[in-house]
Amino acid sequence: MADLSCNFAGIKSPNPFWLASAPPTDKKYNVERAFQAGWGGVVWKTLGEDPHVVNVSSRYGAIDYNGQRMAGFNNIELITDRPLEVNLQEIKEVKLAWPDRAVIVSLMVPCNEESWKKILKRVEETGADGVELNFGCPHGMSERGMGAAVGQVPEYVEMVTRWCKAHTRMPVLVKLTPNISDIRVPARAAKAGGCDGIALINTINSITAVDLDVMAPHPTVDGKGTHGGYCGPAVKPIALNMVAEIGRDPATAGVPISGIGGISTWKDAAEFIALGSTSVQVCTAVMNHGFRVVTDMINGLDNWMDSKGYHNLEAFRGAAIKNVRNWNELNLNFKTLAKIDQDKCIECGLCYIVCEDTSHQAISATKLAGAVRPLSKTGNLYSMKYEVIDKECVGCNLCSLVCPVKCIAMVPQETGNPYLPWTKHPNNPMRG
Amino acid sequence: MSSKQVSAQAEGSSVFCEFVKPLDSHTAEVEAVRCYFCYDAPCVRACPTQINIPSFIKRISQGNIRGAATEILDANIMGGTCARVCPVEILCQASCVRTKDDDNAVEIGLLQRFATEEFFKTGEQPFKREPSVGKKVAVVGAGPAGLSCAHRLATLGYDVEIFESRAKSGGLNEYGLAPYKVTTESVQKEVDFILKVGGIKIHHGKSLGKDFTLDSLRKDFAAVFLGMGLSGVNALGVAGEELPGVFDAIKTIEKIRQGEKLVIGSDVVVVGGGNTAVDMAIQMKRLGALSVTLAYRRGTEQMGATVHEQELALKSGVHIRTWAKPVKICAEAGKVCCMEFEGTELNSAGKLVGTGKSFTLKANQIYKAIGQTLLPSTWGDPKTLPEVANGKIKVNAEFETSLAGVYAGGDCIAEGEDLTVTSVQQGKLAALAIHKKGDPRRG
Numbered sequence: 029m030a031d032l033s034c035n036f037a038g039i040k041s042p043n044p045f046w047l048a049s050a051p052p053t054d055k056k057y058n059v060e061r062a063f064q065a066g067w068g069g070v071v072w073k074t075l076g077e078d079p080h081v082v083n084v085s086s087r088y089g090a091i092d093y094n095g096q097r098m099a100g101f102n103n104i105e106l107i108t109d110r111p112l113e114v115n116l117q118e119i120k121e122v123k124l125a126w127p128d129r130a131v132i133v134s135l136m137v138p139c140n141e142e143s144w145k146k147i148l149k150r151v152e153e154t155g156a157d158g159v160e161l162n163f164g165c166p167h168g169m170s171e172r173g174m175g176a177a178v179g180q181v182p183e184y185v186e187m188v189t190r191w192c193k194a195h196t197r198m199p200v201l202v203k204l205t206p207n208i209s210d211i212r213v214p215a216r217a218a219k220a221g222g223c224d225g226i227a228l229i230n231t232i233n234s235i236t237a238v239d240l241d242v243m244a245p246h247p248t249v250d251g252k253g254t255h256g257g258y259c260g261p262a263v264k265p266i267a268l269n270m271v272a273e274i275g276r277d278p279a280t281a282g283v284p285i286s287g288i289g290g291i292s293t294w295k296d297a298a299e300f301i302a303l304g305s306t307s308v309q310v311c312t313a314v315m316n317h318g319f320r321v322v323t324d325m326i327n328g329l330d331n332w333m334d335s336k337g338y339h340n341l342e343a344f345r346g347a348a349i350k351n352v353r354n355w356n357e358l359n360l361n362f363k364t365l366a367k368i369d370q371d372k373c374i375e376c377g378l379c380y381i382v383c384e385d386t387s388h389q390a391i392s393a394t395k396l397a398g399a400v401r402p403l404s405k406t407g408n409l410y411s412m413k414y415e416v417i418d419k420e421c422v423g424c425n426l427c428s429l430v431c432p433v434k435c436i437a438m439v440p441q442e443t444g445n446p447y448l449p450w451t452k453h454p455n456n457p458m459r460g
Numbered sequence: 461m462s463s464k465q466v467s468a469q470a471e472g473s474s475v476f477c478e479f480v481k482p483l484d485s486h487t488a489e490v491e492a493v494r495c496y497f498c499y500d501a502p503c504v505r506a507c508p509t510q511i512n513i514p515s516f517i518k519r520i521s522q523g524n525i526r527g528a529a530t531e532i533l534d535a536n537i538m539g540g541t542c543a544r545v546c547p548v549e550i551l552c553q554a555s556c557v558r559t560k561d562d563d564n565a566v567e568i569g570l571l572q573r574f575a576t577e578e579f580f581k582t583g584e585q586p587f588k589r590e591p592s593v594g595k596k597v598a599v600v601g602a603g604p605a606g607l608s609c610a611h612r613l614a615t616l617g618y619d620v621e622i623f624e625s626r627a628k629s630g631g632l633n634e635y636g637l638a639p640y641k642v643t644t645e646s647v648q649k650e651v652d653f654i655l656k657v658g659g660i661k662i663h664h665g666k667s668l669g670k671d672f673t674l675d676s677l678r679k680d681f682a683a684v685f686l687g688m689g690l691s692g693v694n695a696l697g698v699a700g701e702e703l704p705g706v707f708d709a710i711k712t713i714e715k716i717r718q719g720e721k722l723v724i725g726s727d728v729v730v731v732g733g734g735n736t737a738v739d740m741a742i743q744m745k746r747l748g749a750l751s752v753t754l755a756y757r758r759g760t761e762q763m764g765a766t767v768h769e770q771e772l773a774l775k776s777g778v779h780i781r782t783w784a785k786p787v788k789i790c791a792e793a794g795k796v797c798c799m800e801f802e803g804t805e806l807n808s809a810g811k812l813v814g815t816g817k818s819f820t821l822k823a824n825q826i827y828k829a830i831g832q833t834l835l836p837s838t839w840g841d842p843k844t845l846p847e848v849a850n851g852k853i854k855v856n857a858e859f860e861t862s863l864a865g866v867y868a869g870g871d872c873i874a875e876g877e878d879l880t881v882t883s884v885q886q887g888k889l890a891a892l893a894i895h896k897k898g899d900p901r902r903g
Contacts, residue, residue, distance in 0.1 A: 094521070095493035374557040377499030393500070409505055409555065432496045433561050 030333035031340040032326065034068060034130075036306045037199045037224035037284045039157045041068035041130035043329075044297065044341060045322050048288050048309035049073050049134035049160060049203070052319070054108055056118035060125070065319035066326060069130025071227075071309060074107035074162045075115050075147065077137050081106045081168075086247045089236035091262060100262035101312045102236040104247060104254055106168045107136055112150070120154040130307075131155075132201065136162040136174050139184060141191045148196040158198045160286075161188060163214070164205035164230020166257050176230070179205035182217035189221025199224035201286060204270075206263075207233050211270040215280045225284035226274060227309065229267045231257025260312035264290030268303060272352045275304030292321075294328025301341060302348040360453055361445035364423035364438045366390070366416045372435035375412045379427035379436060390420035391427060480544070480570070488574040492521035494558065495566045502555035503568060508876065509536035509885045513552060517571055529579030530586045532572055537611045537888070538604055540580065540650050541633050542881045543573035544642045547735075549768040551881070580649060587657045590617040597894060598623065598681040600668050603631015604880045605687030605870025607654050608887030609894075614659035616895050621681070622660065625667035631689055632871075633880060635714040638739035640746065644717060669840040678865060683894045686846070686853060686861070686868040687887060690832035696731065700789025701828075705796030709740040709829035716743060725825030728752045729799050731786055732829030734764035740827050741778040753779040753821055755786070757804055758812060781821070785814060789826060799823050834872055850874060858897075859890035867894060 034044040046069035047053050047062055054073040062070060083105050091100035108115055123131045133156045137143040151159055162169075163179030170177040178184045185202065192200045202218035204211060206229040218226055233255050237246040245253030267289020274280045287305030291297050292313040300308050313321050338344045368379070368391075383391040396411040416427075428436040450456050483491060495517040503513045511532055519528035532539035548554075548569040556565035579586075597613050599606045602624035610620040628634050630647045655662070666672060668688065677684045693708045695701060709730060715722060728749040730741040733756035741754045756763055759782050760770060773780060784801040791797060803815035836848050846861030847854045852874035859867045869886030876882035 095490055374560040375498075375502065376496045376557045377501070378496065381499035409502070412500065 030330050030338060032068075032330060032333075034307050034341060036130070036286065037158070037201075039069070039130050039132065039199055040128075041307065042128055043068035043322075043326055044301065044305075044307040045069075045325055046071060046130060046132070046286065046307050046309045047314065048311040049162065050311040050315075051103075051105060052311060052314050055110065055115075056122050059118075059122050059131075062314075062319045062322075063122075063126045063129050066322045067129070067319065069132065069157075069307065071132045071134050071160050072115070072119055072156075074134040074136045074165070075112055075151070076107045076135075076169075076174075077143060077147070078112050080109050080111055083109045084249045086249050089245075089247045089256065090260070091236055098260055098312065098316045100236065100258060101260035101315065102234050102247075102256040102258045103231070104167055104249075104256040107134075107162070107165070112147075116150055116154050119151075119156055123155045123157075130157050132158045132160050134160045134162050134203070136165065136169060139173055139178060139188065141195075144188060144191050145195040148192060148198070152196055152198060156198065158201060158224070159192065159196065160201040160203050160227055161192060162203055162230070163188070164203045164228075166205060166207050166231055166233045167255055176205040176207055176233075179203075179214055179230070180208055182214050185214045186217040186221040189218050189223050193222040201225040201227045203227040203230055203288075205230045206266060206270055206289075211273055212277045212280065215274045215277070215283070219280050219283050223283070225286060225306070226280070227286040227288060228274070229263070229270055229289045231259045232263055232266065234258030259290065260316075261290040261292055264296060268299060271300060271305055272303045272349065275346060275349045276352055292316075294325045294332065297325060297329060298332060298344075299348075301345050303352070304346040304349050306341075306345065356450040358449060359447045360450060361443055361448045363441040363443050364425075365418055365421050365441055366423070366425075366427050367437050367439050368414060368416060368427075369435040369437065370413070372433055373414060374433055374435075375414070376432060377412060377414065378430045378432065380414050382426055382430050387424055387426055388420050388422050390417045390422070391415065392417055482577060483567070483570050483574040485574075485578075488520055488571060489523075491567050491571055492517045495521075496557060498557055502557060503552040503566075506551045506555035507535075508551070508879065508881045509539075509542075509888070511535040511539065511572075513568055516575060517566065517568070520571055520575055525575055525578045526582075526584070526586070528575035532576060533579075533586065536881065536884050537608050537654055538633070538650060538880060538884045539572055540576035540653075541604075541642055541647060542884065543569050543576055544646075545633075545637055546881050547766045547768065547879065550766050580653060585653070585656045587611075587615050589615055589657060589659055592619070593617040595619070595682040595898065596621065596680070597683045597685065598677040599685045599687060600677070601631060601686070601688035601870070602626075602629035602651075602662055602664075603687055603689050603870060604633060604883040605689075605872075605887035605890075606631070606685065607651065608884040609685045609687060609867075609869065609891045610660045610887075611654045611657060612888050612891035613894065614657050616891065618659065618682075618895075620660045622662040623666040623668065623672060623677075624662055624664050625688075625691075627664055629662055629664075631687075635717055636710055636736065637717075638713060638743045639717060640742065641739070667838075669838045673840045673844065674846075674863075674866070675841075675844045678863070682865070682898055684866045685887070685890055685894070686866065686872060687870045687883070689871045690834055691838075692833035692835040693828065694831045694833055696786050696828055696830065698786045698788050700791060700796070700799075703789055703791050703796050704794070705824055706789060706826045706828065709736050709827040710832060712827060713739060713743065716747075722747070723825075724748050725823070726750045727822045728825045728827065729821050729823040730754045730827045730829055731799075732756065732831070733758065733762065734829060734831065735766075735769055737827075737829035738765040738769045738773050738778075740829050741773055742776045744825075744827070745776045745778055749825075751779070751822075752777070753781050753823075755781045755784045755799075755801060755821065757783070757785045759783060783815075784819075785812075787818060789823075790820075796824055796826055797822070799826055832871070858893040859886060860893065865898075 032043040034041045049071040053070045087105045089102040090098045093099040165175030169175035202223045235245045239246045284306045286307045287300030288309040297308045380391045380393045394413045497514045516528040516531040552568045553565035596619045599610045599622045602622045629651045633647045724747045728744045745752045783804045787800040803817045807813045846863045853868045867890040869890045870883035
């Protein structure tokens with residue numbers, strides 16, 4: 029049994045699985061159910077100043093893909109719509125009852141020092157382990173000069189972070205918005221402001237769907253809609269890249285990261301940790317299946333770590349960062365070829381048609397004369413054999429990605445040629 | 461020994477309702493996404509009407525039911541009935557690549573039924589007729605082949621007149637399939653849908669050789685399509701065949717279909733190995749016969765009924781007795797009491813021979829389901845008729861008979877299997893051949 033305990037800038041939790049600041053962490057009732065289920069920590073749904081905000085009815089939208097529901101998820105809900113005092117009281121009670129779990133409080137108040145100072149004091153009184161500055165919420169609050177409106181201006185990120193560090197003893201996490209061209213810039217700003225850690229990504233600006241009957245975005249509120257925040261499995265690749273960018277940026281390397289974005293399984297979590305995350309935060313997966321999913325995440329991560337001989341999270345944290353490189357460092361002499369396992373091929377023809385239409389015409393399709401499927405009495409039947417034409421195959425992976433039965437392997441070839449990056453390639457006029 | 465009298469109409473829906481539960485929009489979507497959208501899909505190759513199956517399934521998964529249904533109906537105007545009665549387990553679904561993957565074919569038949577049924581609910585007519593070509597074509601028989609031929613010709617701009625001997629259209633769909641497979645209501649809805657395209661007139665109660673001649677049709681119409689099916693019933697050729705209590709299965713199914721009163725025997729023997737035999741046996745069991753035995757002279761592998769049909773029979777409580785050759789039917793007080801069979805086997809030359817061992821099955825009703833035949837002798841002067849070979853009308857690759865301008869398709873020709881879907885395809889291809897040969901616009 030591996031040690032899954034996690035220490036994020038002094039915030040301790042029995043495992044790295046935290047619930048992200050979102051509807052599941054809006055009140056004591058939910059959070060206690062989450063802790064009973066085994067979650068290592070929560071980031072309490074964002075608190076703001078009174079009077080509390082008001083939320084709309086009809087709040088979520090989703091992308092279904094080929095029968096998979098909620099492959100992508102979107103919300104137009106704002107921060108907590110309960111009075112500040114109620115939240116603070118409940119946070120205090122929860123932390124008291126669950127001392128071994130991480131309780132971090134997400135905050136969003138207007139961009140002036142006094143507002144932040146005031147709320148930080150109140151949060152400190154609850155005994156919470158830390159605060160997370162919500163600089164990411166892309167809808168509603170940003171129109172009021174908060175959330176992503178701060179996160180998109182690096183100077184504001186640094187300024188507010190500095191205020192918070194000045195006015196609290198608690199660790200300060202800065203949650204970044206992905207709705208920006210280069211994530212490293214606000215990350216550097218957060219570090220410059222003295223943050224204890226960075227959480228990312230917040231949701232991506234989105235319209236998930238247009239209701240073609242009412243001609244309005246979905247979710248639709250009385251015939252109208254607005255852009256919301258996109259999350260769920262679909263955004264994981266975007267989040268992984270941003271986590272990696274911060275991890276390999278010399279200016280921010282080493283800043284603790286709480287990875288967020290479409291984490292649904294232990295494997296997703298392990299990938300975020302391999303790219304440098306200390307903890308991970310989850311939301312859509314529990315909004316899809318309930319808090320119980322954490323059991324399988326813990327179990328899966330534990331079993332995998334045991335099989336790899338990783339005794340604790342530090343043993344593999346950041347292990348993949350060194351292999352995330354700029355394109356021009358990749359070996360142009362590397363060669364991999366597709367290989368079809370004919371015994372497993374079901375003759376769907378997808379590899380053939382995608383290679384033929386959209387790639388390199390590197391798969392041949394041969395009718396097998398005389399072959400007739402059993403059971404069928406009708407003519408016009410033949411079997412097909414699909415084979416890779418090695419000399420045409422560029423090793424793009426497409427066929428292996430489309431194969432529904434995963435019978436196409438990509439096999440690295442021994443070329444005997446040395447490492448040759450673009451920086452040294454003869455075709456590069458700028459080569460060194 | 462007891463018999464009971466039942467009326468097919470009075471018996472209510474449980475006995476006559478369709479066996480298979482249809483998909484709803486959710487289950488259809490779930491099933492549709494199982495389709496891998498194969499390239500050069502084997503299911504299409506296996507479909508006698510070459511429906512673009514991956515395409516219509518994709519359209520279902522995208523919520524485009526209209527597009528799915530028109531894709532089906534354009535290839536097979538009886539796609540609705542075929543979705544119910546096609547032996548998909550030996551056609552499209554047997555070829556589904558999923559059978560090689562998780563051994564579970566995509567439910568193509570159910571998806572096709574879903575798409576067509578949902579579309580028919582809209583009452584919309586997706587087909588439009590091309591401008592008139594100013595030609596009339598006569599079609600003999602309003603069964604799958606005839607209706608399919610007529611529909612395609614009508615869309616191509618021909619005026620079509622169908623001559624049908626029976627009171628209703630639909631052919632074997634209406635008269636020859638057990639109601640648990642397809643109901644009269646759905647067959648007639650489909651017929652109405654086909655006719656709605658316009659340009660098709662049906663004359664019911666008109667038999668070839670009795671009410672009109674082929675010569676007269678050839679005189680009055682630019683082309684003739686023969687799709688009259690097989691109206692004769694094969695005889696067993698054994699003693700006792702004429703006894704009361706011995707029936708033709710196909711005629712009994714017709715009675716059930718038309719809601720006539722029937723006497724249901726307590727001990728029923730059905731002789732035959734095709735789908736009609738299985739339909740008959742299952743239907744009698746469902747109507748309350750205590751014991752139903754299906755007797756077939758060869759083994760299960762040679763049966764015309766598919767493995768799926770055979771399983772359905774077994775599940776319904778039908779006994780299947782293979783390698784049994786009818787010897788005679790015995791009577792008691794002038795009524796059928798039992799049937800004697802001789803065991804059979806294949807000899808070293810692979811020929812079916814009797815074993816010399818006989819056995820007897822108790823029976824107060826016997827149904828013959830050993831195939832139907834063409835009855836050209838009833839069609840009028842033999843000199844005016846197309847050539848018949850081996851009991852079927854001879855056609856060339858274009859479905860044209862030995863008489864110029866006279867085409868044929870469906871069960872009355874030898875080509876293809878005796879399936880609804882095959883008849884639909886042949887009617888369609890004959891229509892295209894008629895058009896190709898005689899389109900005045902081609903000059």
